[in-house]
Amino acid sequence: MDSFLFQAFIYLLAAVVSVPIAKRLGLGSVLGYLFAGIIIGPFVFKFVGVESEAILHFAEFGVVMMLFLIGLELRPELLWRLRGPILGLGGLQVAVTTVVILLIGFIFGFTWKVSLAIGLILALSSTAIVLQTLNEKGLIKTQAGQSSFSVLLFQDIAVIPILAVLPLLAAPILGTAEHSVEQIHHAGFSIEALPGWQQAILVALVIATIIIIGRFLVRYVFRFIAETRLREIFTAFALFLVIGIALAMQLVGLSAALGTFLAGVVLADSEYRHELESDIEPFKGLLLGLFFISVGASIDFNLFAEEPYLIVGLVAGLIVIKLVILFVLGFVFKMSRSQNFLFAFSLAQSGEFAFVLFSFATQNNVMPVPLADTLILVVALSMALTPVLMIFNEKLLQPRFSTLDQRPESDTIDEKNPVIIAGFGRFGQIVGRLLHANNIGTTVLDSKPSQIEMVRRFGYKVFYGDASRVELLHSAGAGEAKLFILTIGDKDKALEIAKTVKNQFPNLKILARAYDRRNTYELMDIGVEVIQRETFGSALELGASALKLLGFRNYQAHRAALTFKHHDETTLVDLHEHFGDDEAFLLQTRLKNQDLFELLSSDEEDKDETMGHSWERPGGM
């Protein structure tokens, strides 16, 4: 029963069964995971026991990865634009909530130290649940989504001073603090031992190192690895990067999530962004799922059974207090009503930081263990209720607001482009430049690092990646784009990509470069909308130039080329139905020759008619 494989089997089975059902029922994946956790947990099937807390800590790394991915989506200038909401809204939310809970605790007879500790800890919300749910509902880019994100980001930063303050609230027993700090940081070396100014310098150094490495060095490593064309090594390096940053941050006592978020922001401009996204995404998804399951499994129903009314009262009280404060803040910050409700309902829980902070607090003798256990249960229940509350808001409250109130906010992060170009070689560049010159936003994917760097120097946004991978297409925005322009030279690869795009994104129109006639028919069979034979256009123009040098007038040569083009394209389509027969190749060759002959002789016959019969006949006019 205790084997690792069996554990993994149980967790995966629970997820595979309950998440699709929850999704089907419109409850969202988070609720599915939480429910799965409760089912396999110690109080229902007892498949998993006390070790789920260890798994919880491990799975928290999913939150770190999620923040890295969010950072990748957020360019530095966008982050800078959010500084107001982060400091103002986030700061006020933490401060006001702490004070209110402190007062309530004080009224109920706790010392002010204990009340303050509880207030600080409960003020924080759950980054994992809120962002995952908002993302899933596609609400992250609304005003409420951005505000929620800002508050969560501030809370992430606030964890650091809270960790520093908590030991000061303890009953003074020497030696304990240092011991527990090590537990929190999981690292052998602790900078708490250093004097304050050295700590500060160390923190600044680490952050500067992350920025410098991310900005200037990492791309060369990425390029070096990308050129080996070993996908798994690229994935390994991406994981290495995230874990390395997390470790570095823990070493200097900062939140790992914050550090990787920063790294993500630094890399948001990188050409390897989409590839990184699609590499980290599955890990993040699974770890977050594991995290939610662990939260579900850790809910202590025995404790709940002992004092059900107290627990229910505390959960309700916590949610109502947070809800009211958030709603007032949203009102002060002039959110529209529907956005304000979304904002308030999203953040009205306490978060995963509470698990860590409460155990930290008991280790530091800030509060007794039974109190902390009760509060941890309250936090877990408030987290589990969040998806339910959001569904309540979505189904029952939101419909009451007029549609006018719900118009999409204009000031949101929107950098998805209408056009994706796969392949930015000689062909793709011309297409890209034409669109660029006409102010059409393009997301360009290419798999040659040297090519990408060269083109980037001219100011094009080109990303590294293999366009046949569905995840990469997703992160490049294929779900929202209008056109997919396929210009890579490898015709088998192009065919494979076209098939994938047709299957996965049926609404995306494909414009493809074809190698020859056979390739054109293959693309037609898949249903590609626009096909251009790669050499046809330029050969035609060269032919027209030859006619000109042979004495044709410019306009005459131009029309001759256009006539030929029209004729050739019509016969190309007409011959399509004969393509792919048993004797496909023979037939094709014969037809091709016949076609060419007909084309040339009919040009001869048509000459007078197509070349402007009426232009030179006096006709009595």
Place this chain on the structure above:
Amino acid sequence: MSRNYKNKILVIFAHPALEKSRINVELCRAIKNLDGITFRDLYEIYPDFLIDVKEEQRLLLDHDIIVLQHPFYWYSCPAIIKEWIDLVLQYGFAYGHEGTALAGKHMMSAISVGASEDAYTENGVHYYHVREFLRPFERTAALCNMNYIPPFVVHHTSDLVTVEDISVFSDLYKKVLISLRDKDIDIKAMNEFKYINDYMLDQYESWSV
């Protein structure tokens, strides 16, 4: 173009199939290399109809007389001349508020017409006179504050068989352009004639070259 001419002439020419033309090819040959004349073959310069408006406007500013030379198609001009008028004679440049760039310049049509002048009378096939059909051009000139010089017209082109037949007209065309280039333009005297051909022939007696 070392000499300073009285009037610099810009010939805007269009024939979509000049390689098959008999009349216009000779008319062009007669005038296109004359000093003081800028000859623009629109179909040759813009086979894709992508007219360079800035360049065309610059040329207009640089000349005093604009000649639109073309065969007479369906009582009008070939498509590219219309395109040229549509794009180059811009609002604000050629007409409209502050559109005075062409004011005081002269404009003339030079056309080849299949039928005889008789066919262009009330009793003929075409009922109206050629001048009636050229009204849009006349009004275009007027709207741009340009003087409209009576057109140079080659009638009954199917009757012009030999090189000598045609050269009568190409010589006359050449004389018209040289005269316009070198002499003061007496619009009043010209307007007494339907075609500038007749004005020239009238002047011939007193004008010896």
